[in-house]
Amino acid sequence: xxxxxxxxxxxxxxxxxxxxxxxxxxxxxxxxxxxxxxxxxxxxxxxxxxxxxxxxxxxxxxxxxxxxxxxxxxxxxxxxxxxxxxxxxxxxxxxxxxxxxxxxxxxxxxxxxxxxxxxxxxxxxxxxxxxxxxxxxxxxxxxxxxxxxxxxxxxxxxxxxxxxxxxxxxxxxxxxxxxxxxxxxxxxxxxxxxxxxxxxxxxxxxxxxxxxxxxxx
Numbered sequence: 769x770x771x772x773x774x775x776x777x778x779x780x781x782x783x784x785x786x787x788x789x790x791x792x793x794x795x796x797x798x799x800x801x802x803x804x805x806x807x808x809x810x811x812x813x814x815x816x817x818x819x820x821x822x823x824x825x826x827x828x829x830x831x832x833x834x835x836x837x838x839x840x841x842x843x844x845x846x847x848x849x850x851x852x853x854x855x856x857x858x859x860x861x862x863x864x865x866x867x868x869x870x871x872x873x874x875x876x877x878x879x880x881x882x883x884x885x886x887x888x889x890x891x892x893x894x895x896x897x898x899x900x901x902x903x904x905x906x907x908x909x910x911x912x913x914x915x916x917x918x919x920x921x922x923x924x925x926x927x928x929x930x931x932x933x934x935x936x937x938x939x940x941x942x943x944x945x946x947x948x949x950x951x952x953x954x955x956x957x958x959x960x961x962x963x964x965x966x967x968x969x970x971x972x973x974x975x976x977x978x979x980x981x982x983x984x985x
Contacts, residue, residue, distance in 0.1 A: 786826065787812060797823065825874045830882035833857045833869040835970060836914050838884040841877035848917055850970045860917060862905050884915070894962070897945040900936065908947060916970060918947055925965040933958050 787799035795817040816823050833839055833849040839859060840846050847859035849869065859880070860866045873880045896911030906919035916922075918932040933948040937960055940946050946960040961968065 785812070787814075789829075792816075825878055828873055828880050828882070833859065833880075833882075837882060838915060839869075839872075839880045840883045841872055841880050843877060845877070846883060847872060847880070848915060850917070850920065852971075860920075862907070884913075895942060895944065898936070898947060898961075899945075900947075906932070911944075921952065921971040922949070922961075922968045923971060924968050928952075928965070929971070930959075930961075930964060930968075 785801045787797070787801050789797060789799045791798050795815060797814045797816050799812055799814075801812055814821060814823070828839075835849050835851040835857060837849045838846055839849060845861060847861050849857050849859055852858050857869050858866050859869045859872050869880070872878060894911040898911065899909040901907040901909065906917055908916050908918050910916060921929050921931050923929050929952040930949040931952060933950045935948045935958075936945055937948050937958075938945050940960045940962055944962070946962050948958045949961050949964060950957040950959070
């Protein structure tokens with residue numbers, strides 16, 4: 769067993785404690801720490817404006833972001849969560865900015881709050897029309913309500929990467945309105961997204977395939 773630490777009167781120490789916030793008001797943070805079984809017995813109140821007090825954000829109240837979710841920062845700017853090539857979750861703003869979710873949450877724009885969760889994704893393609901957001905971005909909404917950035921590549925269930933071909937079609941088995949996709953190796957072109965292997969996952973900003981593709985002339 770490790771020796772119990774010994775401290776001397778008047779020595780200065782820095783104590784780091786992970787705290788579950790209950791509420792905060794007038795510059796005082798109230799929370800609990802310790803094991804789950806003992807949280808109610810270990811209440812803690814911290815005056816965050818006192819000199820020497822530093823509070824570091826760890827995880828949002830709604831849990832760590834997952835691909836497909838929509839989050840908002842403290843300024844109510846919305847961010848779309850996607851998976852990066854290194855399997856980290858990044859947040860992508862509609863103005864083109866992309867950052868690791870932790871940087872958005874712990875930086876001046878934090879905290880972040882969940883705006884829209886990921887609708888349950890079926891094993892097969894979703895039935896119904898997609899909606900294209902004609903607002904100067906490449907956003908589209910699938911039949912479940914999930915928002916997609918068609919400016920980013922997607923990876924199908926076979927691991928093949930696809931990019932948006934720039935158009936939509938109703939020439940689908942159920943005549944629904946769907947984005948047209950082209951495989952990155954150009955072996956298949958102008959395929960309705962419902963006809964590629966599902967489930968489909970959006971790539972993140974540092975995906976090895978990159979955001980854009982070189983056109984074939």
